Amino acid sequence: MADEREMKQARIAFASLCEMLDSHKWNYEKDENDLTIYTGAAGDDLPIPIKVQVDPDKQLVSLYSQLPLEVPEEDRIMAAIAVCSANYSMVDGNFDYNLGSGQILFRLTSSIRESLIGKDMFEYMVFISCGTIDNYNDKFDRLFKHEISLEEFIAFSKEG
DSSP: OOOHHHHHHHHHHHHHHHHHHHHTTOOOEEETTTTEEEEEEEOSSSEEEEEEEEETTTTEEEEEEEEEEEOOGGGHHHHHHHHHHHHHTOSSOEEEEETTTTEEEEEEEEEOTTOOOOHHHHHHHHHHHHHHHHHHHHHHHHHHTTSSOHHHHHHHHHHO
């Protein structure tokens, strides 16, 4: 359980996140009790749902985006290889893959422990995540629709 100092740090971070979104006139819903933001972005091809949560206990801010696609059961091993390939060249954040359900989630996490968290860090988290997701979500979608091969996906991933 977070102590008073950790809760204060988490609330400051949450307020800074909201200020950053407000400064960009970004539409979002917030749960101040749970220190969670629900929002999204319009990508070039697919929508980008976004959840940002401040965890006072772990002193982390985590951005999550569930890709709006599901891997067909017969392609789930191929998807695991594709996710590994995408993650290998990523500078920040990663795709999590559930082999059982076929769902892919993007996640980027940053520590707020004993840190002064400002708008710049949250801008980086949101915008780099949206760019990365938008860069890959249509490639995953095309792979699972068999419009591109696994080899083509891997070549794209190597380009960064």
